[in-house]
Amino acid sequence: MTNSNSSISKHYHQLTSVQRGQIQAMLDSGITSRTVIAQEVGCHKSTISREIKRGSVLQRDSSYLLYEHYYADTAQIYYEKRRKNCYQRNPLKHYAVFLRMLSRRFKAKFDATSIDEFVGEFKRRLPDILTGLNQSRLTMALSLRI
Secondary structure, eight states, X not given: OOOTTOOSOSSOOOOOHHHHHHHHHHHHTTOOOHHHHHHHHTSOHHHXXXXXXXXXXXXXXXXXXXXXXXXXXXXXXXHHHHHHTSSOOOHHHHXXXXXXXXXHHHHHOOOSOOHHHHHHHHHXXXXXXXXXXXXXXXXXXXXXXX
């Protein structure tokens, strides 16, 4: 049975800083039920659980006992850090050493070596520099540039 009057969106979306503030205010007021918080914020209760887990930090009370507390500002900072790392990097900017060596190789003597051969040889000689490089994506980017 489907509940069409539900306030929970069926599509995935990121929590806003306002929603994080709502979560903090509800937790500070003593509401700990993930279901109640989720209904108020308008998302799934598992989203609330993950958000509280990610945004909670260890604190000490007046008797020096450790406890976890959720801070919306901290959660927002963690979110922004994670978002900064999730975009696709441009391999032409990220692999400057590789591009300098490729340029020198083809300027010194142009031979029938393809870019694919050079990438493979470079990976064998200096594997740490091209960690995680998608060879076909780089080859395509280089061929567009040349």
